[in-house]
Structures are given as structure tokens and as C-alpha cells.
Amino acid sequence: MENSETLLALAEAARNAASLVSSLSTGVKDAVLDQMAHELHTRRECLKEENKKDVQQAEQQGMSVSMRDRLSLSDTAINAMIKALKQVSSLKDPVGEVVRMWRRPNNLLVGKVRIPIGVIGIIYESRPNVTVDAASLCFKSGNAVILKGGKEAFRSNQALVAIMHDVLNKNGIPEAVIQLVPLVERETLYALLSLDTYIDLIIPRGGEDLIRAVVEHSKIPVIKHYKGVCHIFVDASADQAMAESIVLNAKVQRPGVCNAVETLLIHEGCAATFLPLMVSSLRAHHVEIRACGRCRTLVHDLQEATEEDWYREYLDLIISVKIVATPEEAIAHIEHYGSMHTDAIITRDYGNAQAFLQKVNSSVVLVNASTRFNDGSELGLGAEIGISTTKLHAFGPMGLEELTALKYVVYGSGQIREG
Amino acid sequence: MENSETLLALAEAARNAASLVSSLSTGVKDAVLDQMAHELHTRRECLKEENKKDVQQAEQQGMSVSMRDRLSLSDTAINAMIKALKQVSSLKDPVGEVVRMWRRPNNLLVGKVRIPIGVIGIIYESRPNVTVDAASLCFKSGNAVILKGGKEAFRSNQALVAIMHDVLNKNGIPEAVIQLVPLVERETLYALLSLDTYIDLIIPRGGEDLIRAVVEHSKIPVIKHYKGVCHIFVDASADQAMAESIVLNAKVQRPGVCNAVETLLIHEGCAATFLPLMVSSLRAHHVEIRACGRCRTLVHDLQEATEEDWYREYLDLIISVKIVATPEEAIAHIEHYGSMHTDAIITRDYGNAQAFLQKVNSSVVLVNASTRFNDGSELGLGAEIGISTTKLHAFGPMGLEELTALKYVVYGSGQIREG
Numbered sequence: 001m002e003n004s005e006t007l008l009a010l011a012e013a014a015r016n017a018a019s020l021v022s023s024l025s026t027g028v029k030d031a032v033l034d035q036m037a038h039e040l041h042t043r044r045e046c047l048k049e050e051n052k053k054d055v056q057q058a059e060q061q062g063m064s065v066s067m068r069d070r071l072s073l074s075d076t077a078i079n080a081m082i083k084a085l086k087q088v089s090s091l092k093d094p095v096g097e098v099v100r101m102w103r104r105p106n107n108l109l110v111g112k113v114r115i116p117i118g119v120i121g122i123i124y125e126s127r128p129n130v131t132v133d134a135a136s137l138c139f140k141s142g143n144a145v146i147l148k149g150g151k152e153a154f155r156s157n158q159a160l161v162a163i164m165h166d167v168l169n170k171n172g173i174p175e176a177v178i179q180l181v182p183l184v185e186r187e188t189l190y191a192l193l194s195l196d197t198y199i200d201l202i203i204p205r206g207g208e209d210l211i212r213a214v215v216e217h218s219k220i221p222v223i224k225h226y227k228g229v230c231h232i233f234v235d236a237s238a239d240q241a242m243a244e245s246i247v248l249n250a251k252v253q254r255p256g257v258c259n260a261v262e263t264l265l266i267h268e269g270c271a272a273t274f275l276p277l278m279v280s281s282l283r284a285h286h287v288e289i290r291a292c293g294r295c296r297t298l299v300h301d302l303q304e305a306t307e308e309d310w311y312r313e314y315l316d317l318i319i320s321v322k323i324v325a326t327p328e329e330a331i332a333h334i335e336h337y338g339s340m341h342t343d344a345i346i347t348r349d350y351g352n353a354q355a356f357l358q359k360v361n362s363s364v365v366l367v368n369a370s371t372r373f374n375d376g377s378e379l380g381l382g383a384e385i386g387i388s389t390t391k392l393h394a395f396g397p398m399g400l401e402e403l404t405a406l407k408y409v410v411y412g413s414g415q416i417r418e419g
Numbered sequence: 420m421e422n423s424e425t426l427l428a429l430a431e432a433a434r435n436a437a438s439l440v441s442s443l444s445t446g447v448k449d450a451v452l453d454q455m456a457h458e459l460h461t462r463r464e465c466l467k468e469e470n471k472k473d474v475q476q477a478e479q480q481g482m483s484v485s486m487r488d489r490l491s492l493s494d495t496a497i498n499a500m501i502k503a504l505k506q507v508s509s510l511k512d513p514v515g516e517v518v519r520m521w522r523r524p525n526n527l528l529v530g531k532v533r534i535p536i537g538v539i540g541i542i543y544e545s546r547p548n549v550t551v552d553a554a555s556l557c558f559k560s561g562n563a564v565i566l567k568g569g570k571e572a573f574r575s576n577q578a579l580v581a582i583m584h585d586v587l588n589k590n591g592i593p594e595a596v597i598q599l600v601p602l603v604e605r606e607t608l609y610a611l612l613s614l615d616t617y618i619d620l621i622i623p624r625g626g627e628d629l630i631r632a633v634v635e636h637s638k639i640p641v642i643k644h645y646k647g648v649c650h651i652f653v654d655a656s657a658d659q660a661m662a663e664s665i666v667l668n669a670k671v672q673r674p675g676v677c678n679a680v681e682t683l684l685i686h687e688g689c690a691a692t693f694l695p696l697m698v699s700s701l702r703a704h705h706v707e708i709r710a711c712g713r714c715r716t717l718v719h720d721l722q723e724a725t726e727e728d729w730y731r732e733y734l735d736l737i738i739s740v741k742i743v744a745t746p747e748e749a750i751a752h753i754e755h756y757g758s759m760h761t762d763a764i765i766t767r768d769y770g771n772a773q774a775f776l777q778k779v780n781s782s783v784v785l786v787n788a789s790t791r792f793n794d795g796s797e798l799g800l801g802a803e804i805g806i807s808t809t810k811l812h813a814f815g816p817m818g819l820e821e822l823t824a825l826k827y828v829v830y831g832s833g834q835i836r837e838g
Binding site for chain 1: 438441442458521523526527532534536537557558619620633634638642658661665667668669672745754776777780781782783784785786787788789791792793797798809810811812814815816824825826827828829830831832833834835836
């Protein structure tokens, strides 16, 4: 069978399975997720075996150590997947929730009810844990899912999906509810992105290049974020010890993630004391600093930031630093150079805090807290399938609710429309 | 200036104005809308003058009488626009609403706050009232709007926008908040649909051809419905007088609209009595009936429906009628032939009502009420900018809330992330 025919058959099967998975009871879904967690534990040796082949091949092909780390399924990584499955099982089922209900003057009772979206395509790169995370979130929210992982992780993904299929089979649920796309070239993947009759939503997870390619070629709605150029603005009135601790956390705890801070904006009113303090603290953690001209008059040996640097998501131990004259200048900088991902103010000033929260329209805006909190679990959604910086449908971390839609239900007693 | 440069300048101006309109107070916005209503009344003669030129040109170009009716701005039509402006002014401002707020174990206070989407493009056909409706809804919800109306109504739309601009000017608000696209060919319009850096959302309103062309060419997210193939299923237990009244209302009150019924499904348990009753009632209202084979054994002179008919949105005094053996068959028919727009069941059976509401995943699902109630005003949203049959972002009638997004705000006290 041709690749594009395979994809079409796969998408049709997903569409057909969507109606079934949408009507599974919470009890059945939770039992299936718990059994998947159990099977993952039982079959971990065979899983590690398959993963080893992926890792060995990656090694032969010269993949970097850090990339191979992401690919590798250690016991810790498998335990994390098991924990994630159990956690999704414990989350509240969003399907069927009546969000609101009201009565009209003509006595019609109108409600909004949560339903699954239908068929969701997840396109991701080398990390095999996404396979289990995405499948479990889509399953719990009553959606059929089509998984397209990276070719480096193909054997690992196959092994994971085989385990999930066995559990589905045991429970009499069609395998088409969770499907893995066979290895295809990028051109064939684009064919998948044109199947808008069968697939309702695409969520790409990975580098900016992958995401741009998906958006460019998709006829299906895409929810995505390209990058996280996150800012922290340290206001004149900030508690400087708090500011230091938050900036450090946001930069060095996990520099390679999208909610790490990339640019530090400092109010001129506190720069003379805060900048030297922060510079020495960052340097102690091996962070490279790229600074504006004003910074360099305060701390002479700082490297100069280029115009380009203000747009950059370093994903590394590098930070841009700029002194601003007012909170308004900080907000304007964020609007111009930011990516609507995550931005924070550190302040003791009530008015500046409120103005920042109101005027900065990023998906998550924080006062006196680390940008690293832009995360589904941290904000209380239980888990997340990704972060959206598109304002439509979902903005910020996407949990189970964001994998659903709301339909209107109307209870009448014979009403007809007059005008 | 080239057309595509004009469009780019226009889109840039909208993006720049979006931030301003997003922060206008409710009082200012409502005052502006009330003044627009007043100006529309004061300047109605000059408006009718401009509209007359559009109508005369349409007449010369051989436009049908019904199309010219839609184009024509009678006093009744102008009064309706004035009323709509006042109504939008009276609606609750969605911007700034704190939808939910919760506290995390680490004492972070997390909330979701409603913000405008940004810049919205409305692409529509000949009805000039859309100009005022769309502009007022986008303005009240804090969005900048780009209006692209039909060329038949260009002078009328220009006159309407000129009135709105005068009011904006008087209030010191930039005109770029509400802009009308100058006359351009379709190819140039497609250039507008590629400006995803400046425009956040496109809402096309019009025939299926226009909407498909927009979806095909847009890089910007589009919220739309292609068509409304709405069904009414009359269950065996239905109150037949109620069923007759609802079917008649849904078919004949305004046959040319998307929430009019197109297909009637009748349970075999009541078909012998209900079908002849309904046929004579529909015929008395000049409705042409296209029926399945089983119907034709009960009422011999019915025309046979083709397979194609079950997919059709007649938008006319025509209805397809089919007898089904079970509610499940009705639901399966709706899933196969329907358009996820509006579907109703008429029944006295509690279980069948609940099953229909649960299993039919159309944007509006009704029990014992006319499909004509799928409308923003009728369902209590106050007004609507359109109806979505895409499950993402909005599903069903879209009011002010659906023209907004939700951002996360986080109030901290120095929290950093541990793991």
C-alpha cells in the first residue's frame, strides 16, 4: 500500500473510532489507563530492549549525548510515564460536564456541555514519553489520537503503542483509538495535514522549524507555540533578594525549556545595586550575559547584546539584560520582542503589579513568581499536552479541558420562533 | 499605492490600534456605540442616498429582486441597525472578566482573565447591516476589525464606516480600530489572508463558495460554518401536534437561513399517522417534499429523494423526508449526512431525549423546540457575529465572549519552581 493510502486509512479508522471513545464511561477510561500503567511496569524490560536499538542507531548516526538522553528510556523515565498514566486516570473527566445552564424568557432551558473534539493529531520529535502522555490525555478527554513521533524513536514508540493496544484489546476497545503513524517522509506527512475531513486538530510539539513546517502545510487547525522568549521585569521597588532568587530559578533550573527566562529587564531605579548582584549570581551559575549599553556603564566587563539577541530564545545558559526607564518601557519591550508566552514582574508596588498583569497579554503573566510556573501541572490543570501562544481556543498550558469543545443543548416544550 | 501595499498598511494600522481599543473602558465603548446609533439616525437620508446608488447599479447589472432586497437600506433596515448598536452597547463587557481563580498548594493565586483576541477580519457579502453588526461586536469586545464587504454594497459600507469614523474621531479614538477594505479583486483579498502577523482571526459570512475560498487561502485561523443541513427527528412517542408546529416553523418561517430544517426523520412507529398529517400541512405552505421509498408507500404521490438530497441545504421551500426504524438510525443518519449545525428531536420519551442530546454532537441540539433557535439572540448571548460548526474555539452561535481569549494571571509572593 502507498504511504498516502496508509495515512488515509489510518485517518478514516480514527474518525470511525472517535464516536466510540467519546462515549466511554469515566470508569472504563480510568481502568484502561491504570491497566496501561501496570503493563508498562510489567513489560519494562522488553520496552528497554526496543529503546536500546533506537539509542544504538542514534549513536551510530552521531546524535549528540544530550539528544540521546532525551531519547533514552531509563527506569526513571519509564517510572515517570507510569506515574503520568496514573495521574491522568485520577484527573476529573471533562466529558459531559455541564458548564452553564440558563433559562430563556420563553422557558427554553439552554446549556453548554463539554464534548470531545474528535480526532487529534500530535506531531512530535524524539522524546518517546510524549507518546504515552499525549495518548493518555487524548483518551481521557474522549478523543481518538494519531501519533507521529520522530524516526529516531520509532521502535520505542511502536513498543509503547503495542502495550497500549493490548490493553485496549483486552477491554474491547478498537485499537484505532490510539494510532502510531508508520515511518513516512515529510512530504507524506504533509498529506496527513490535508485530511481535514478526518482530523479536527493538530498539535505539533518540538522545535520552531518543525512547527513552522506544520503550520505552513496544514489545512487542519493547528494549536502551537513557536517559541518562548520569556521576560522578567525587576521593578524599582522589587525585593532584590526575591528578584535574584526568581531570575536564577527561571534561568538555570532548566535552561532548555520554553518557560525559562531569556531576557531580564531592570528598572533604572534599582539597577545600580541589583545589576552587580544579579551578574555575580548568574556568573556563579555559569550564565553568559549579553547586556545593553547602560548595563555596561554599571558593570564594565559585560558583553554587548545585539539587536537580534532581544528576539532570541537561547534555550541555554545565556541571558539578555536591559535597563529600562519605566514600567511602560518594559511592557513596550515585551510587546515588541516577546512571544506572548510567559512574562513576569517582580515588584512591591501595587499599581505597577496590576498594570503589568493588565497590559501584558501573554498566555501567562506573573507577579513575584518564576516564569517556570507556566506549566499545566504547576498551574493546577493536572497535566498538559502543550502550551498555546495562539489566542484562539486555548492560550497557555492545555490540559484535558482544552482537548474538549462545548456544544449547546436546549430543553424545550414545543417552542417555535416568532420573529 | 499597490493594492497589496494598501492591505498591508491597513493590517499594520489595525495591529497598532488593537492595543488601544483593548484598553478602552466599558463606559467609553458604550458611549461611542450610542453615539454611532444616534449619528446613524441623524444621517439616514445621506446613507439612503449612497445606498440607492448601490441598488441602482445592482439593478443595471441584473441582480435578482431578492438579492436587491438584501442590499437595500430601507428605514426599517436602518432602524434595525440602530437598535442593534444600542443592544450591543447594553451588553455586558466581556473584557477583564475574571472567569475563575484558584489557589495552589504553594500559595500561588492563579486566575483566567478575558482579553480581546486582537485584530479580526470579517469577510462578507452583500448585506450592509453586517458592517455595523460586526464592527460594533468587535469594538465592544475590544478588538480592532477589518471589514471586507461585497462590492455591490461598497458605497453603502463606505457611508456606514464614515459615520462610525466620525464618532471615533470625536472621541479621540483612531479610525484604524474599524477599517473597510477598499475594493480589491479576489487575488488581492487572498494576500490579506496571508497576513497572519497582523490579523488574529478571520470570520467569513456568506455562501459556501466564499467560505471555502477563504479557508483554502487563509494562513490565519478561520471560524466558519459551511452550511446548515439541519434535521428534526420525530420520535414514535412525539406529541404530533407539537411536531407539526415545530417542523412547520423550522421549514417555512424563514427557509433561506442556515438554521431552517432541511431533513425530517420520522420514526416508523408514528409514520402512518404523522406523515400524512405533516405532508398536507407542508403542502398547504407550498413546501416541496422529497421522500424515501417507505414514505412513498404511505403517501403515494410523493416525489422520490435522491441520495444527493440527503446532503442538501435547500435554503428554500423544499424538505427531504425519511422514515427510520429506531432513534439510533436517526442519529446515524444525522452523523452521516449532517453538518454539525442544528438538530432536534421531538419526543415524549425521557430516555430517547437524553440519548439524542448526548449522542448528537452538533453545535446546537434541541429537544421539543424549533431548529430556528440556533441564534445568538434567541439563546441568550445578546447578539451574534456568526455561527461556528468548527469545534475549536467556538461551536454554535458566537457572541461577545467568543470574540475574546483567556490569559492566565498569577499572583505570587516569591515562589520558585523546585522540580
